[in-house]
Amino acid sequence: MDTKTKSMSATMADSKLQKFFMDQLQDMYWAEKKLVKALPRLEEAATSSELKKAFADHLMQTKTHVSKLENVFEIMGEEPRTHKCPAMVGIVEEAEEIVDETDQGSAQRDVGLIMAAQKAEHYEIATYGGLAQLAKTMGQQEAARILGEILAEEKAADNLLTEIAESKINLQAGQEKE
Numbered sequence: 001m002d003t004k005t006k007s008m009s010a011t012m013a014d015s016k017l018q019k020f021f022m023d024q025l026q027d028m029y030w031a032e033k034k035l036v037k038a039l040p041r042l043e044e045a046a047t048s049s050e051l052k053k054a055f056a057d058h059l060m061q062t063k064t065h066v067s068k069l070e071n072v073f074e075i076m077g078e079e080p081r082t083h084k085c086p087a088m089v090g091i092v093e094e095a096e097e098i099v100d101e102t103d104q105g106s107a108q109r110d111v112g113l114i115m116a117a118q119k120a121e122h123y124e125i126a127t128y129g130g131l132a133q134l135a136k137t138m139g140q141q142e143a144a145r146i147l148g149e150i151l152a153e154e155k156a157a158d159n160l161l162t163e164i165a166e167s168k169i170n171l172q173a174g175q176e177k178e
Contacts, residue, residue, distance in 0.1 A: 018076075021134045025072060026083035028127055032065045033082065035120065038092045042117065045099045047110050050164050055117070058157050065153070068146050072135075075143045091120045107172035114165045121158040128154060 039062060043055035073080040098112035128151040135144035 017134065018138060021131065021138065022076065022078060023083060024127060024131055024134075025069065025076070026081050027085045028124070028131070029066070029069045029073075029080060030082035031085040031088035031124070031127075032062055032069060034085070034088050034092060035059075035062045036066065038095065041099070042095060042113055045104075045109065046113055047105050047107065048164065048169055050167070051110050051113065051169070054157075054160055054164060058117075061153055061157070065150050068150055072143045072146050075140060075146075087123050088120065091116060091123065094119070106176060107169050108176055110169045111165065111173045114161050114169065118158055118161050121154050121161065124154045125151060125158065 036059065039055050039059040043052050043059070046052045046055060070080045095113065095116035098109065098116055102109035102112055128147055132144050132147035132151055135141075135147055
């Protein structure tokens with residue numbers, strides 16, 4: 001880290017920007033922990049083996065996101081703490097409603113689960129993109145790198161869900177009768 005970056009990092013250590021960054025980091029830490037609990041239920045509810053595998057794989061990835069966020073807290077000189085994420089609460093509740101309101105074994109359920117999962121991914125993509133940029137602004141290059149890794153993984157998960165939906169699930173759901 002050069003002298004200018006060190007000076008900028010020290011100046012921002014107690015700034016409103018750093019407080020906002022930490023609040024959002026705590027929000028995402030809570031959200032990732034919530035997803036660790038929710039993804040097994042989504043996997044169980046899914047019909048398609050491809051979707052079940054995507055949920056199982058993303059669960060493992062989400063667990064690594066929790067660890068990576070703990071590294072970011074350490075880099076920032078803070079203890080890992082959570083802050084309840086109202087957005088993720090709503091997204092997970094919506095996914096649970098989809099399970100309750102669709103027929104087990106139906107492609108319609110998978111369509112709904114994909115949509116709910118993509119809502120979670122899009123929220124994460126937006127937040128991690130912002131956090132990575134803020135980390136750069138604050139001169140926290142290692143934190144920015146880690147957050148950028150998580151961002152790339154969330155984008156890949158979103159793309160995979162789209163591929164699964166487009167490969168057959170959407171068409172199957174369109175052929176299901178009430």
